[in-house]
Amino acid sequence: MKKSELLELFLDLCRIDSPSGEEKSVGDYIIKHLARHKIRAGRDAYGNVIAKVAGEGKPLVISAHLDTVEPGRGVKPVVRNGVVRSDGQTILGADDKAGLTAAIAVAEEAVGHGWRIRPLELVFTRQEEMDLDGVSHLDWSRIRAREGLILDGSDEPGRITIASPYIYNVDIRVQGRAAHAGVEPDKGINALAIAAEAIRELKLGRIDRQTTANIGTLAAGSAVNSIPAEAVMCAETRSHSQRSALAQVDLMNRAFKRAVRRRRGARLYFKSRLACRGYRYDKKDPLIKELKAAMIAHGWKVAWEESCGASDANVWAEKRIKAVEISIGYRDAHTTGEWINVDDIWSVFRFLAAYIQVK
Numbered sequence: 001m002k003k004s005e006l007l008e009l010f011l012d013l014c015r016i017d018s019p020s021g022e023e024k025s026v027g028d029y030i031i032k033h034l035a036r037h038k039i040r041a042g043r044d045a046y047g048n049v050i051a052k053v054a055g056e057g058k059p060l061v062i063s064a065h066l067d068t069v070e071p072g073r074g075v076k077p078v079v080r081n082g083v084v085r086s087d088g089q090t091i092l093g094a095d096d097k098a099g100l101t102a103a104i105a106v107a108e109e110a111v112g113h114g115w116r117i118r119p120l121e122l123v124f125t126r127q128e129e130m131d132l133d134g135v136s137h138l139d140w141s142r143i144r145a146r147e148g149l150i151l152d153g154s155d156e157p158g159r160i161t162i163a164s165p166y167i168y169n170v171d172i173r174v175q176g177r178a179a180h181a182g183v184e185p186d187k188g189i190n191a192l193a194i195a196a197e198a199i200r201e202l203k204l205g206r207i208d209r210q211t212t213a214n215i216g217t218l219a220a221g222s223a224v225n226s227i228p229a230e231a232v233m234c235a236e237t238r239s240h241s242q243r244s245a246l247a248q249v250d251l252m253n254r255a256f257k258r259a260v261r262r263r264r265g266a267r268l269y270f271k272s273r274l275a276c277r278g279y280r281y282d283k284k285d286p287l288i289k290e291l292k293a294a295m296i297a298h299g300w301k302v303a304w305e306e307s308c309g310a311s312d313a314n315v316w317a318e319k320r321i322k323a324v325e326i327s328i329g330y331r332d333a334h335t336t337g338e339w340i341n342v343d344d345i346w347s348v349f350r351f352l353a354a355y356i357q358v359k
Ligand SMILES: [Zn+2]
Pocket: 065, 095, 096, 128, 152
């Protein structure tokens, strides 16, 4: 395969609309493309695309996600001086079409040239950008591999996402009592004021090196002359240490309890849930060591990424499958300024070509 052919595949994928929830067309394109290269692909019940390529030894997952964020309709990729960008009206969608491109191309090359490779399990998920909904519904009975690569990290190739945080979402509701603010204010309990007191007591933002906390939304009140009966908030905390994340949830709970207790008749509803399970790989783990060695051999400078966000890799880790996220070159993702070097798309493809072959 020539670099220009790989670029054409990438540009084709970028031009297909695939906002989260509308991944049918891009999935159809990929299934047809693979079929032309004698690789059979299908969908699981949720619509994730799965394809397998026979090989020898331990099977390997190669995964990327099908969906893109908005504004991502009618993407017109522009190539200039070896860099691909959108026309400025939309995102580019290299997150994660650069990953799809490398995965599809390497599988097709392997089959086309009869390379001796490990068995491949290509998994292209839907709705990654929507709370990892696609991978969460993946038909795991179709997956045999215990390890693999997730092609979805930002920044220059060579970064290995070694850790990702535990994320807790917290729903908070302070229940007060409505009353006319001018006629009988003594009968009311101002839920908004109670919430404000609790929030003032909390430390938010960066808590420590591993931990953050945030109150993301607050809705309260219905009219300027009514005492707000209710204040509803969504909060989150995330940490590479589950214990620290839970400690933050507890601090939030206690701050709200104290504030509510100070006003007779007020009530508190407080509910937290683990939105995403974190993980941390040991740098001495044989798979990580092997991956690092392969990257160095390929000429990449290896860097360890401790992610602040969740990706499909979190769900794979939860299933005890070591599918490690690696960076694939896209920058400024989720903005209309998103870009990627053509050389990085090529380099990731070349890296995979070496990585999947039986030594
Ligand atoms: Zn992504």
